[in-house]
Amino acid sequence: MLMMAGGMLAQPVPVPAAHPAPHPTPKMTWAGADLYRNAIRLIDERQYEKAVLLFDQVVREKGARLEGALYWKAYALRRLGKNTEALSTLGELATGYPSSRWKNDAKALEVEIRQPAPASQDDEELKLLALNGLVQNEPESAVPLLEKILASGKSSPRMKQRALYVLAQSRNGRARELVAQYARGGANPDLQLTAIDYLGAVATPEATRALGEIYQGSNDAAVKRMALQGMARARDKATLLQIVKAEADLEFKKEAIRQLGRTDAAEMLKELYRTETDHGVRVTVVAALGDYGKPGVLVELARVEKDAGMKKEIVRRLSNMRSKEAQAYLVELLQE
Numbered sequence: 001m002l003m004m005a006g007g008m009l010a011q012p013v014p015v016p017a018a019h020p021a022p023h024p025t026p027k028m029t030w031a032g033a034d035l036y037r038n039a040i041r042l043i044d045e046r047q048y049e050k051a052v053l054l055f056d057q058v059v060r061e062k063g064a065r066l067e068g069a070l071y072w073k074a075y076a077l078r079r080l081g082k083n084t085e086a087l088s089t090l091g092e093l094a095t096g097y098p099s100s101r102w103k104n105d106a107k108a109l110e111v112e113i114r115q116p117a118p119a120s121q122d123d124e125e126l127k128l129l130a131l132n133g134l135v136q137n138e139p140e141s142a143v144p145l146l147e148k149i150l151a152s153g154k155s156s157p158r159m160k161q162r163a164l165y166v167l168a169q170s171r172n173g174r175a176r177e178l179v180a181q182y183a184r185g186g187a188n189p190d191l192q193l194t195a196i197d198y199l200g201a202v203a204t205p206e207a208t209r210a211l212g213e214i215y216q217g218s219n220d221a222a223v224k225r226m227a228l229q230g231m232a233r234a235r236d237k238a239t240l241l242q243i244v245k246a247e248a249d250l251e252f253k254k255e256a257i258r259q260l261g262r263t264d265a266a267e268m269l270k271e272l273y274r275t276e277t278d279h280g281v282r283v284t285v286v287a288a289l290g291d292y293g294k295p296g297v298l299v300e301l302a303r304v305e306k307d308a309g310m311k312k313e314i315v316r317r318l319s320n321m322r323s324k325e326a327q328a329y330l331v332e333l334l335q336e
Helices: 030-044 048-061 066-079 083-096 103-114 121-136 140-151 157-169 173-183 189-202 205-217 221-233 237-246 250-261 266-275 279-291 295-304 308-319 324-335
Strands: none
Touching: 030 048, 030 066, 030 221, 048 066, 066 083, 066 103, 066 189, 083 103, 121 157, 140 157, 140 173, 157 173, 157 189, 173 189, 173 205, 189 205, 189 221, 205 221, 205 237, 221 237, 221 250, 237 250, 237 266, 250 266, 250 279, 266 279, 266 295, 279 295, 279 308, 295 308, 295 324, 308 324
């Protein structure tokens, strides 16, 4: 979870009046996503100086999490008491990305920096403790309050994430509607990804249907990837299989296969291996079967595989598996 802290008040930083030309939609890479997550983790651990360095790297690479990186860089600078730099970074976000989904959070952070008596970190910790108490005792009765927290511009991203968590624990219909609503977007991208993750944990028919719709309706690589993970968490094999068969983008097709492997869908993967013609996709199927401990299926595929390269890939996977079936087949190969 993300930490809020107090800091020193700084003088306002002038914001340029002219907006630059619109930026092209950045491309998301798995490496860039990992870098961003690592920076968020450093904020969780209150290692703000290190977090700033990583967020700077995300900004330089101009990845899909660039706007979030600018917000969290300002957040970390605020926690370091570097309010002038924090405001300058928020100005960069406001002028460079005026339609950013981080706009409301950035405005709230700017108000916090500029106000004469900023809220202390202890104040937010008390509120988080209160939310934790609701999780343990009365999650059902807290829905209106949680909805208010989510809608308020004064609530920090950390508070909103915790509010979503409480809602995800509830069986209240309105609570589940709210989680699905935030999973579909509208708030900052980090909050959307959190809500998508919670949909996978809820695993109701409505939640799994929403995950499929979110995947199909989004162009954001991180959103699509989280939706696939949510489907796997909900063990929605049917939708994952449909995506594998219909997806034209090979990277997402392979990611759907990897997530399908998490659902114990050995028979589906075996059939995919037999019907797919793309070498890379077939290699991904073999990897999924190996990663999720299906030596028997791999041995079955190896026995009938005519392609020398693919058979070598299957045997390589089997050689890394500690199972009697795998070892027996390797011995059999040596005796041929």
